[in-house]
Amino acid sequence: MDALDPLILARIQFAANISFHILFPTITIALGWALLGFKLAYNRTKDGAWMDAYRLWVKVFALSFAMGVVSGITMSFQFGTNWPGFMEKVGNIAGPLLAYEVLTAFFLEAVFLGIMLFGFSRVPNWVHTLATFLVAAGTTLSAFWIIVLNSWMQTPVGYEIRDGVVHAADWWAIIFNPSMPYRLTHMLIASALTVAFLIAGMSAWRWLKDGGGEGVRRTLKASVYAAALLIPVQIFVGDLHGLNTLEHQPQKVAAMEANWETRSHVPLVLFAIPDEAARTNHLEVAVPSGASLILKHEAAGVVPGLNDYEGNHPPVAPLFWGFRIMVGIGIAMLALSWFAAWTIRRRGVDAMPRWLAYALVAMTFSGWVATLAGWYVTEIGRQPWLVTGVLKTADAVGPVGSAMVASSLTLYLAVYAVLLTAYIAVLYRLARLGKAAPAGKPMFPVPSIAPGPAAAQEEPA
Amino acid sequence: MTPFIDPWWLPVIFAGLMGLAILLYVILDGYDLGVGMLTRLERGENRDLMVASIGPFWDANETWLVLGIGLLLVAFPVAHGLILTQLYLPVALMLVALILRGVSFEFRAKAPPEHKQRWDHAFFAGSLLTALCQGYMLGAYVLGFDQSLAAVLFCLLAALGLVAGYVFVGACWLIYKVEGDLQKRAVRWAEVSLWATALAMAIISIATPLLSQRIFDRWFRLPEIIALLPIPIASATLFVGLAIFLRRPLRAKDELSWVPLAVAGILFALGFVGIAYSFYPYLIADRLDIWQAAASPEALSIILIGALFVLPVILGYSVLAHWIFRGKATHLSYE
Numbered sequence: 001m002d003a004l005d006p007l008i009l010a011r012i013q014f015a016a017n018i019s020f021h022i023l024f025p026t027i028t029i030a031l032g033w034a035l036l037g038f039k040l041a042y043n044r045t046k047d048g049a050w051m052d053a054y055r056l057w058v059k060v061f062a063l064s065f066a067m068g069v070v071s072g073i074t075m076s077f078q079f080g081t082n083w084p085g086f087m088e089k090v091g092n093i094a095g096p097l098l099a100y101e102v103l104t105a106f107f108l109e110a111v112f113l114g115i116m117l118f119g120f121s122r123v124p125n126w127v128h129t130l131a132t133f134l135v136a137a138g139t140t141l142s143a144f145w146i147i148v149l150n151s152w153m154q155t156p157v158g159y160e161i162r163d164g165v166v167h168a169a170d171w172w173a174i175i176f177n178p179s180m181p182y183r184l185t186h187m188l189i190a191s192a193l194t195v196a197f198l199i200a201g202m203s204a205w206r207w208l209k210d211g212g213g214e215g216v217r218r219t220l221k222a223s224v225y226a227a228a229l230l231i232p233v234q235i236f237v238g239d240l241h242g243l244n245t246l247e248h249q250p251q252k253v254a255a256m257e258a259n260w261e262t263r264s265h266v267p268l269v270l271f272a273i274p275d276e277a278a279r280t281n282h283l284e285v286a287v288p289s290g291a292s293l294i295l296k297h298e299a300a301g302v303v304p305g306l307n308d309y310e311g312n313h314p315p316v317a318p319l320f321w322g323f324r325i326m327v328g329i330g331i332a333m334l335a336l337s338w339f340a341a342w343t344i345r346r347r348g349v350d351a352m353p354r355w356l357a358y359a360l361v362a363m364t365f366s367g368w369v370a371t372l373a374g375w376y377v378t379e380i381g382r383q384p385w386l387v388t389g390v391l392k393t394a395d396a397v398g399p400v401g402s403a404m405v406a407s408s409l410t411l412y413l414a415v416y417a418v419l420l421t422a423y424i425a426v427l428y429r430l431a432r433l434g435k436a437a438p439a440g441k442p443m444f445p446v447p448s449i450a451p452g453p454a455a456a457q458e459e460p461a
Numbered sequence: 462m463t464p465f466i467d468p469w470w471l472p473v474i475f476a477g478l479m480g481l482a483i484l485l486y487v488i489l490d491g492y493d494l495g496v497g498m499l500t501r502l503e504r505g506e507n508r509d510l511m512v513a514s515i516g517p518f519w520d521a522n523e524t525w526l527v528l529g530i531g532l533l534l535v536a537f538p539v540a541h542g543l544i545l546t547q548l549y550l551p552v553a554l555m556l557v558a559l560i561l562r563g564v565s566f567e568f569r570a571k572a573p574p575e576h577k578q579r580w581d582h583a584f585f586a587g588s589l590l591t592a593l594c595q596g597y598m599l600g601a602y603v604l605g606f607d608q609s610l611a612a613v614l615f616c617l618l619a620a621l622g623l624v625a626g627y628v629f630v631g632a633c634w635l636i637y638k639v640e641g642d643l644q645k646r647a648v649r650w651a652e653v654s655l656w657a658t659a660l661a662m663a664i665i666s667i668a669t670p671l672l673s674q675r676i677f678d679r680w681f682r683l684p685e686i687i688a689l690l691p692i693p694i695a696s697a698t699l700f701v702g703l704a705i706f707l708r709r710p711l712r713a714k715d716e717l718s719w720v721p722l723a724v725a726g727i728l729f730a731l732g733f734v735g736i737a738y739s740f741y742p743y744l745i746a747d748r749l750d751i752w753q754a755a756a757s758p759e760a761l762s763i764i765l766i767g768a769l770f771v772l773p774v775i776l777g778y779s780v781l782a783h784w785i786f787r788g789k790a791t792h793l794s795y796e
Binding site for chain 2 (some may be wrong): 040066067073084085088091096102122165250276399400408412435460
């Protein structure tokens, strides 16, 4: 395929936009609940250390939320600018789902965010706590509707086609389509793990620098425990999700496993270089009967292979590698969080070996990598369909020429590169601020107590 | 499910809701984009205060754009595709500008002080470019995406006109939200931008009927013209009245500082009604009307139930947010 094919360019552009976008909801979905947790812990104990944690992470939330809003607006325009065929064909189903996302969730977040961020001293404490709850609920509701639509595109049901246009026949079936519960749970836990490792990594980084005070110790401990609890659940849910995919989109699983032939005793391929032209793997390292055991729970289980779907299955290499990156990170998360939780439980945060803290720092953004890898598997795994069996990706692309798409793509990529760098730099700056705050003292100046120029410069946002 | 009202009405209702969302967007995000452009004229504390005056609101203001474009997307999917592929480049530029504007808002307060200047530039440039692109798109839309030289010139004029309009409503917002010397300067900015806005509205109102026979016929025939006359008359009266109001010193107790903002909102609404009247029932001039572009009645009724339930709530808590953060802006804090 020509590198300047408008279809490929439009796909790269959409992938770039949505990859950039998903980074931020992945953080805000779970961080909203983490903030509610900090706030409730503060309400209960009146311990300033929890409020320190709240103040630091609410800034990260505000920044991530802003990045999510602006990159999300881009998405709602992209449907029209690049993929007009999508809404023309399935607009009667995608439309209401997107509308409900905007109506119920987006506004809930955006409006109460103002109160949550800036209203602490303007509204009664319970209203502030309620606003924090509503923002967290809003982000989660947002995720729900988007996952419903995405899952329906993967496993469409409850529709009928009249005059070439898709109409809804059964909304209940559409919303609770076969893959939705698994994808939603998998994504929500992915968000929680991303945030747990983000908080653990940044807190460990701060702890390595100067101890960081009580707030840092609290968040480090809480996030490591949360990660240790959630990762086994995630591995279990991921397995269920995989079995669900095997049932409804077997060609996707076949590509993930680089399994070229339908047979029994299918090995679990640990390493290989899939060769799409020769339809085989090179340099394969595999566990005999492993895939049959995992997918069919018996060594003689017959697993569908790519030969059943020739010409109608997704590209193999990206799925094969994407899946292995995601699972590899999951295993690293399991090992690290359990060891760290065990160490902290026995010896306390301050007696933690420094290498362990460095390991947590190294894993700060591991959740992002795993989440992106997982989404690449599921989205590329849907190809060549945009809506499985209903609409091909190639049939939805708009009439805009290559040059136009190439220039907008370049523009987006440049902006995203700058913003991502700035975002990460600012996260570290926020974590570093108020260095060596004495225990019990707020990490950030409180303007009503100390309205000095430092506060004025630091706080407006 | 079966539609619960006459299917003929559904596209009309959605066109109305979409229009309302876009009008609210233009007024609400208009003032914060205007403030963004005006930040260029101040430095230090004052600039921080101007930014702080829009802090709790800009997120929610911008979501009206998502709702407006979202309603176009879900209720009129065909028009959404047609309009946005025609406006591909200005849309892409506007999105980048909105991104820059939104994030520099956060970054300017959180980045190291030596980088603050850079994010301030980005904030200004993002606000300006957003306004220019939206004005250009408005012009292109009004002319039905004509590509001739005259049309492009008209679009550029519309771009400048919308910049003036946003600066105007932004200055009115500042009159309401700040005090002292900064407020006095905001009055000056409002006086200047008021006339630029009036000029732009006048030029567009005269040019549109001249460029489109159908719009000409809609406006200049009896008896419609008598019913329509109040629109230009009210606009002119409000412009002149506000100009006189702004020349007088604001009262000591500042109790009327909300008046310019309210007048600016009404003027935007009048301009909007004018454009809407010129277009109805077309979504794309003379080509596609709202019934041709609409999604199926079943889909529209499903959305309508949600919209009728949620929109009053959204309006309610938008008012609530503006009420909680009422009064003069102070330096914001996360406290």
